[in-house]
Amino acid sequence: MELKSMDPVEMPIFGSTLKLMKFWSYLFVHNWRRYVAMTPYIIINCTQYVDIYLSTESLDFIIRNVYLAVLFTNTVVRGVLLCVQRFSYERFINILKSFYIELLQSDDPIINILVKETTRLSVLISRINLLMGCCTCIGFVTYPIFGSERVLPYGMYLPTIDEYKYASPYYEIFFVIQAIMAPMGCCMYIPYTNMVVTFTLFAILMCRVLQHKLRSLEKLKNEQVRGEIIWCIKYQLKLSGFVDSMNALNTHLHLVEFLCFGAMLCVLLFSLIIAQTIAQTVIVIAYMVMIFANSVVLYYVANELYFQSFDIAIAAYESNWMDFDVDTQKTLKFLIMRSQKPLAILVGGTYPMNLKMLQSLLNAIYSFFTLLRRVYG
Template sequence: MEKLKQNSRDIILQEIVSIPMVGMSVRVLKFWGFLYERNWRLYFSLSLTTLLNVTQFVYMTVTREAVDIIIRNAYMLVLWFNTALRGYLLVFQTAKYEKFLSDFNGLYKSLKNSNDKVITEMLKDTNTLGKNTSIINMALGLMTVLGFCTYPIFADTRMLPYGSHIPGIDELVDPSFYIFYVFQVIITPIGCFMYISFGSLVASLIMFAILMSKALQHRLRGLNEDIDSSNKFLLMKIKWCIIYQKTIYECMSASTITYVFLVEFLCFGTLLCGLLFLINIAETTAQLTIAAIQISMIFSQILTLYWYASQLSEESGKVANAAYDINWFSIDKPMQMNILMLIMRAQSPCVMTVGNVYPMSLELFQSLLNASYSYFTLLRRFYD
């Protein structure tokens, strides 16, 4: 029995990694042991990431360096804390993520085998978008890794890629400096793979939910062609659309990353304020460049998810319009009531949430920017 379960699991895994929109992310997470298997790489990466994060926290409590260095290292601290949080979330909720991916695989196959040219074309576009997003995110992540690791080489004073401290050890003297530096160079690409793959996987799954909403709209509008069919056949199709709509909402509500979004929202909002302040007090081109790059990274990390989350809300809301476009006045009352149920459900669009409280949207992203800028102006007034 166990062997059959393992074989079935392996088959599902092979099918998932062959899906372009999620294949790269799942392969990376599997290689590092976060999904579908446990291996030494999982314990190696998590233990090193945790160690680095602890030493970063210690550094932030004891450092007396300049404000610009503290802000830069605070950004690195949040980035690594978020990386560790994502890793532990995958470890402790592996079963939920694997079930979610298994359900996703079934829904993907149902669209792929639909023999509908419109849906097939939409699926092809989503695969291309998801794959390209993963590749671009990974490329940008690796370029950032290269920048983090080489920046200390060109600095005027001896420094590490990330502020890190172990009590009783001076990390800036030989040979501890070289040990710290090599350790951080080794852990940086590992953290990049953990962080970027997780984010790309989430973005691709939101893209797929958008695709499902568009497919539902297409099928609802196609019901007009079946108005003259038997009532039983038409009722069956309407009920299928209701079940499919429910499936979209259930898939998104099953997400276990809402509190990761909350941590990102709070931390990156605070850091954005700090980085704007850093630009204001920057005295050198290097300081200004670093702050600008880090702000760009915050925008790219948050805006991508909020953009697609807003699209999901919009497309799931359009289901009501598609249902209303059916010639509902020409069908029997029981079927009209089913269509009305579908429209009423679509009035509350499918949304991703931040901390199970706030819906992820471009409006919330704008609120984050406004709040960060307000606190920045207050901080600058006190500093001046």
């Protein structure tokens, strides 16, 4: 009863992710914090592209502003999507909660171990991502300090007073405002990544539970085997529906992030070769590590889900199916046939997100970066 009444925000598998989203009112509540966090980012993001077009600053700061503009666009899209589809996300999280509680209440010690491992991994990833996000925020604020000219952490265009934005006291005022904005953006960008990673890790957990159930068929009596296989088929349907719902929520955003990741990494590579000081080089490397690590985690867990769903059929085949009666063998064969279609996180509703796709993207990024370097050289 205590588990059933558990607040979704308190689910251990999410760590602090949902708590941060609730605090900033992206999910579960609707208050002024949402607008305090999003409004400055939307306004600045609109002016960033104008500033890039009209900029007379050095090339390294223009390139950095391009990176920040794309990053801000990605951040704003995440925040807007959460606000617009808030109730869809909350319904999905409640579905996950019901599945999670079902596994927590299991008497099977192996399932309990699998749940603990997944929870521990999810919390670890979320903490690492938050730490890297905090380091990146510090980099945003400190990067201009090491420049040869006076610039703001984020480029922006200010109508009527744009020519005075680097003069005191305007520069100090805008610098402080942008420094305050940095952690607010981090709480919009990083928790979303952590939430999607947790969704995918839970789908992987469901795959592993199915594999365990199928490999344990030999421990059951003959009259119990058919019922267990039918349970596995029903659970597989739940798993398939879970992944489909996840794709319906995130697939178009994955396409936006696919394009943004390519643009940002290419820009950062270019920034690395034109950085003026060692300190700026270190900060750019920190940017690259953060953005690359965030994307690699997403692609890795999506790739793991892709292959874990294949392993369901392998686990079924590894059972002692030759000892079952004909009807039970047919039921098991039906489950194996259903498992031949892998469960995939889709990018734009079309392409499966996996490490092969990431490798292709990195090859394209490096080719474009090489072209930019030759032109600049």
